[in-house]
Amino acid sequence: MKHLLSIADLTRSDLDELLDLAASFLSVTQRETPKVPALRGRTVVSLFFEDSTRTRLSFETAAKRLSADVMVFSVATSSVKKGEGLRDTVATIAAMGIDAVVVRHAAAGAPRRITEWIDASIVNAGDGRHQHPTQALLDAFTITQHRGRDLSGMRVAIVGDVRNSRVARSDVQALSMLGAEVTLVAPPTLLPETLEGWPCSSAVDLDPLLPDLDAVMLLRIQHERDASTRFPSLREYTARYGLTEARARRLRPDALIMHPGPMNRGVEIAAAVADGPQSVIGEQVTNGVAARMAVLWKLLGAGGDVV
Amino acid sequence: MKHLLSIADLTRSDLDELLDLAASFLSVTQRETPKVPALRGRTVVSLFFEDSTRTRLSFETAAKRLSADVMVFSVATSSVKKGEGLRDTVATIAAMGIDAVVVRHAAAGAPRRITEWIDASIVNAGDGRHQHPTQALLDAFTITQHRGRDLSGMRVAIVGDVRNSRVARSDVQALSMLGAEVTLVAPPTLLPETLEGWPCSSAVDLDPLLPDLDAVMLLRIQHERDASTRFPSLREYTARYGLTEARARRLRPDALIMHPGPMNRGVEIAAAVADGPQSVIGEQVTNGVAARMAVLWKLLGAGGDVV
Amino acid sequence: MKHLLSIADLTRSDLDELLDLAASFLSVTQRETPKVPALRGRTVVSLFFEDSTRTRLSFETAAKRLSADVMVFSVATSSVKKGEGLRDTVATIAAMGIDAVVVRHAAAGAPRRITEWIDASIVNAGDGRHQHPTQALLDAFTITQHRGRDLSGMRVAIVGDVRNSRVARSDVQALSMLGAEVTLVAPPTLLPETLEGWPCSSAVDLDPLLPDLDAVMLLRIQHERDASTRFPSLREYTARYGLTEARARRLRPDALIMHPGPMNRGVEIAAAVADGPQSVIGEQVTNGVAARMAVLWKLLGAGGDVV
Numbered sequence: 001m002k003h004l005l006s007i008a009d010l011t012r013s014d015l016d017e018l019l020d021l022a023a024s025f026l027s028v029t030q031r032e033t034p035k036v037p038a039l040r041g042r043t044v045v046s047l048f049f050e051d052s053t054r055t056r057l058s059f060e061t062a063a064k065r066l067s068a069d070v071m072v073f074s075v076a077t078s079s080v081k082k083g084e085g086l087r088d089t090v091a092t093i094a095a096m097g098i099d100a101v102v103v104r105h106a107a108a109g110a111p112r113r114i115t116e117w118i119d120a121s122i123v124n125a126g127d128g129r130h131q132h133p134t135q136a137l138l139d140a141f142t143i144t145q146h147r148g149r150d151l152s153g154m155r156v157a158i159v160g161d162v163r164n165s166r167v168a169r170s171d172v173q174a175l176s177m178l179g180a181e182v183t184l185v186a187p188p189t190l191l192p193e194t195l196e197g198w199p200c201s202s203a204v205d206l207d208p209l210l211p212d213l214d215a216v217m218l219l220r221i222q223h224e225r226d227a228s229t230r231f232p233s234l235r236e237y238t239a240r241y242g243l244t245e246a247r248a249r250r251l252r253p254d255a256l257i258m259h260p261g262p263m264n265r266g267v268e269i270a271a272a273v274a275d276g277p278q279s280v281i282g283e284q285v286t287n288g289v290a291a292r293m294a295v296l297w298k299l300l301g302a303g304g305d306v307v
Numbered sequence: 308m309k310h311l312l313s314i315a316d317l318t319r320s321d322l323d324e325l326l327d328l329a330a331s332f333l334s335v336t337q338r339e340t341p342k343v344p345a346l347r348g349r350t351v352v353s354l355f356f357e358d359s360t361r362t363r364l365s366f367e368t369a370a371k372r373l374s375a376d377v378m379v380f381s382v383a384t385s386s387v388k389k390g391e392g393l394r395d396t397v398a399t400i401a402a403m404g405i406d407a408v409v410v411r412h413a414a415a416g417a418p419r420r421i422t423e424w425i426d427a428s429i430v431n432a433g434d435g436r437h438q439h440p441t442q443a444l445l446d447a448f449t450i451t452q453h454r455g456r457d458l459s460g461m462r463v464a465i466v467g468d469v470r471n472s473r474v475a476r477s478d479v480q481a482l483s484m485l486g487a488e489v490t491l492v493a494p495p496t497l498l499p500e501t502l503e504g505w506p507c508s509s510a511v512d513l514d515p516l517l518p519d520l521d522a523v524m525l526l527r528i529q530h531e532r533d534a535s536t537r538f539p540s541l542r543e544y545t546a547r548y549g550l551t552e553a554r555a556r557r558l559r560p561d562a563l564i565m566h567p568g569p570m571n572r573g574v575e576i577a578a579a580v581a582d583g584p585q586s587v588i589g590e591q592v593t594n595g596v597a598a599r600m601a602v603l604w605k606l607l608g609a610g611g612d613v614v
Numbered sequence: 615m616k617h618l619l620s621i622a623d624l625t626r627s628d629l630d631e632l633l634d635l636a637a638s639f640l641s642v643t644q645r646e647t648p649k650v651p652a653l654r655g656r657t658v659v660s661l662f663f664e665d666s667t668r669t670r671l672s673f674e675t676a677a678k679r680l681s682a683d684v685m686v687f688s689v690a691t692s693s694v695k696k697g698e699g700l701r702d703t704v705a706t707i708a709a710m711g712i713d714a715v716v717v718r719h720a721a722a723g724a725p726r727r728i729t730e731w732i733d734a735s736i737v738n739a740g741d742g743r744h745q746h747p748t749q750a751l752l753d754a755f756t757i758t759q760h761r762g763r764d765l766s767g768m769r770v771a772i773v774g775d776v777r778n779s780r781v782a783r784s785d786v787q788a789l790s791m792l793g794a795e796v797t798l799v800a801p802p803t804l805l806p807e808t809l810e811g812w813p814c815s816s817a818v819d820l821d822p823l824l825p826d827l828d829a830v831m832l833l834r835i836q837h838e839r840d841a842s843t844r845f846p847s848l849r850e851y852t853a854r855y856g857l858t859e860a861r862a863r864r865l866r867p868d869a870l871i872m873h874p875g876p877m878n879r880g881v882e883i884a885a886a887v888a889d890g891p892q893s894v895i896g897e898q899v900t901n902g903v904a905a906r907m908a909v910l911w912k913l914l915g916a917g918g919d920v921v
Contacts, residue, residue: 029404033348035376041647043675054399057378061350061403064376069649069678071671084876092668092875095899096675097643263395285402336711340655342683361706364685368657368710371683570702592709 003122004295005112006131007173021294022141038301039068043098047073049105055125059102062292087117094118099300121299129166135260136170138291142284143215152179155212159185159241160219160268163192167260172200189230206241215256218243218268234267248273256280310429311602312419313438314480328601329448345608346375350405354380356412362432366409369599394424401425406607428606436473443477445598449591450522459486462519466492466548467526467575470499474567479507496537513548522563525550525575541574555580563587617736618909619726620745621787635908636755652915653682657712661687663719669739673716676906701731708732713914735913743780750784752905756898757829766793769826773799773855774833774882777806781874786814803844820855829870832857832882848881862887870894
C-alpha cells in the first residue's frame, strides 16, 4: 500500500490491518511517553487547500508521535497565489525530498492526480464531496473498539447533509465492509440523487429507526456549502433530524452517539447529548490520532517495528 | 501546581521555586547546546485567540529547549471560523492527547474556564485585562537577577496605560510578594477606578518619583485598544509620562529601565533610553524563555531532573 | 564566514567550499534516513517579510535535516502590525537566543542592516532586487554537477525580467566566478540600465545564441512587480523570449534548461520543455535543500563533522 486515497481501494484485509495498527498505536498514545522512533528521518508535508485545523493538527500529532518531521505548506502564503499550478506546487514539494503528502483539496480526485505526478505517498485528507478515508477509519475503529471487529447485523444511521458529505460516503464503505447495515437519513434534498454504488439504504424519517440503532452519527450542517438552502430553516431541520434529548432517550442505552466535528450544538445535536454518557465524540478525536499513525506507518514505515 | 492562571494563585514559596527554576534554565540556555530532554514526548499546544508573535515564539522556544513537541493551533484558519465554540475547540485539542495548552484570549477568565473542561495543564499567556503571569514572572526574575531575591524597600514604578494592562496587574502582585513597593503612574484616565485589591500605590506625576526608583517599567500605549482616546495627544503623553533622555538622567545610575515590548519608540520611551546602558529590555526577552521553561517544567516535568 | 548576504562577499575558495559541502549534503539527503545531528540544539528562525513558501520550506527542510530547531516568525500576525520597527523585531528574536535568522525583505540591504544590530548569523533569502545568494549557490551547484567545477568557456544565458531579478544578479556573480560566460537576454526595457558591475554581457535577441549555450535559465515574469507593463503583451514576450518547443530544439542536446520557479508555463517556458529531458528544474529544487544545508552548516556548525 503506497497511498491512501479512498476506502474503496482497500481490501477487507487492508482494513483489518489498519484497525489492528490503530489499536497498537492507541496504546502507544496512552503511554507516559507517547512517542516511538518508527518514522525518524521521514518528512511529512501537510498541503491543505481548504481550511481544517482539526484534521491537520491530528495528522501532525500522529506524524510527530512517530518521530517524523512535519512541514506545513501554507497555501494562503504560497506560490499558488502567484499563479503556480497544482502540478508544479506538488512537484516542488516532492523535489525537496519528502516522503508523504497529506492533501486536502476542494476538487474530488485531486489527491489521485497527484500520485501520477510524484513519487511520495499521498494521503487523502478530504477531497471535495468524494472521500475522507482517515475519518472513516477512525469512525470504524471507534465502533469496533466498543462492539468488536465483526459488525454483522449492527445498524448504523448517518444523519444529515449526506449529499455533500465525503465523510458519509467513506463511512458507508468502511462500515459495510465490516458487516454493518448503514442507513443514510436526511430530507430528500440532502440525500444523494441515487444510492447506486452506496452499499446502504436511506430513509427520510429518523424517529422510527432510533430504537434499533447500534450507533448514530450526526453530520455537520455545512453552512459554508449550500446545505442550508436545501431545507426551510435550521429550526425545522433540528425538529426533524436533530438528535435532541428526547430522541436520545429513545436510543438503546448502549447505542453510540458520534459526530465528526466541528459540531453545531443545538442544531444537529443537543449540547447535553453531545456531552452525555453515550457520546463517543471525544474518543473519535483520540482515535483519529491513532488511526492516522496507523496510516502513516503503513505507508512509510513498513518493514520496521511498530513500537 | 497543575496550571498557571494568575500570579494571585501562587504562594511565596511557589514563586521562589519558579524563580530558582528560571535561574537554572537561564544557565541551560547559555550552554553550547541549550537543550535538555526533560519534556521529551510531551506535547504543548499554543492556542492564541489574539495575535502575539513575541509571546508565542517565547513559549515555543521554551518548549523546544525542553524537547517537547510544539503544535500551533492557528485560530485564523480554524474551526472557530465555522462557528465552533471555545469549549469544543479546546475539547478537540485535549482529545488528541496533549499535555499543556498555552492560551491567549481576549476574555478575562477564559483560561480558568478551560481548566474546568479538560485535563491538560493550562498556562495563561494573557487573558483580556486580567492576567499575564509569565510576563510578571520574567519581570520579577529580571529584577531579582540584579537586586537579589528580597526586594524589600525597593521602589518600582509602572508607567502608562495601567487600566488596560494585564502586565501591570500581574507585575504588581509578583513584585509586592517579593517585598517591592510598586507605584502605578498614569494620567487619571488610565489608572484603575479603584486600587482595591492592588497591593500598591498610584501617582499622577512621574517626575517627583524618578530619583528614588530602583526600576521603572514603561507600558506600551495600546493603540489597538481605547488608550489613545483617553489623553489629549501622543505628544502630550510623551511630555508628561514618556521616559525621555532628560528624565532618564534623573534616575539613579543603577535603576533598571524595563519595557514588556513591543515598544513605541519616541512615545513612552526615547530610542536612546531604550538602547542605553540602564535598559534591561533585551534581558527581559532572554529571561522570558527561561521563565517559561520553568513554568512548563514545573507543570509537566515534576519528578524528573531539571537538566 | 558568519553571514551569507551576497555572492559578492564570497571568495572563490568560499564558493568552492560551499559547493563541496552541498555535494556532501546532497548525498545525505539521498540516504534512507536523510538526517544528521550536526546542528542539534541550534535554533534557526525564518523571518519572511515577503511571501515565499518555496524558499522558506527549502530552508526549513535543510535546517531540520541538520537537526536544528526551526521557528517561523510569521510577519502577518506579528508585532510588526502593531507598529514595531524592524530593529526591535529582530532584537527581540535575537534575545530569545537563536543562532541564525533567514531573512527575506522587500528592501535591498535589509539583511546587512540586521547584522549590525544582532549577534546571530544572517542568511539573505532575497532582499528586494539586490541578492538571493542561496539561489545562485544552488544554480551554480546544479550546473557543476553536470559539467564539473570549472565552467571556463561555458556559455550561460539568463533570459527574462533581468532588471527586477535578484536571482540574475546573484547568478551572474557566482557563475562568472567559476569561469562561465553569462549573457543576459531581455527586451531593452527589462535589461539593467547599465551593465557596470555585472561581469557579463547582454543581448536583445535570444535566437542567435541558442546553438552555443551550455545552459539557459528562464526567469519568471513577475506579474506582481511592474514587469508586465514593460513589454506589449505576454503573447509577444513569449514569441520573442519564451523557450518554446521550437527554440528548445535548437539547443545542443546536452544544454541544461533551468528555471528558479514558480513557472508561468506557456509564458517564459513551454510546458513540454519544462518537463522534457533537458530540464533540470526539479534538480534545482532538490539541490536547493543541499545548498542551504551547506550554508547553515558552514555558518553554524563549523568545527563539527559534516555527517
